[in-house]
């Protein structure tokens with residue numbers, strides 16, 4: 001629903017192709033749908049697991065919706081995998097039963113759904129604020145991947161993203177370069193000076209957004225000044 005880090009959605013045609021491939025080779029797809037609940041400007045995308053339940057294991061956790069500290073997660077797996085999964089010793093202690101029970105009540109009472117709706121609005125407001133600030137301080141940047149999740153892509157012209165990451169870190173703004181997530185270097189495109197920042201906003205307060213963007217824009221300016 002929201003690929004990390006590009007933020008793209010797998011198109012219906014490619015989803016169908018992927019499900020067909022798994023059936024053909026009798027394969028198992030691991031569907032890591034880690035922030036699908038948080039979509040802002042588009043309809044929900046159904047889980048691939050529903051299209052090919054015998055070939056997809058859907059993984060989920062409460063890390064994004066409640067807190068990574070809760071350490072509760074689940075796998076909706078094809079029936080033939082259940083026994084092997086249950087038998088598998090995953091190492092560490094299982095999540096406390098009391099936490100599981102509390103979450104089960106939170107879920108069945110409808111409170112979890114209410115919490116998700118309220119959180120979606122909260123993050124959408126923050127995302128909108130971030131987009132407004134970016135448009136004001138870095139005009140013309142073609143922001144991508146912002147329709148869902150907690151991060152967006154910010155393409156930069158005439159400016160290496162890794163230098164901006166370093167410069168911004170010196171002013172307490174932590175970012176990543178899209179290149180940090182590549183396993184092989186990208187083929188150079190027509191514009192060799194183009195680069196992209198990954199900007200997360202999940203753990204930022206709304207009030208901190210304007211100052212963070214101001215510092216980011218100042219870092220970009222300084223790096224551009226140095227590269228001339």
Ligand SMILES: Cc1ncc(COP(=O)(O)O)c(C=O)c1O
Nearest residue numbers: 004032034060061062063068073
């Ligand atoms: C791609 C991806 N999958 C899953 C998760 C959630 O991981 P966990 O449930 O182990 O906290 C994250 C967390 O950021 C993630 O980036």
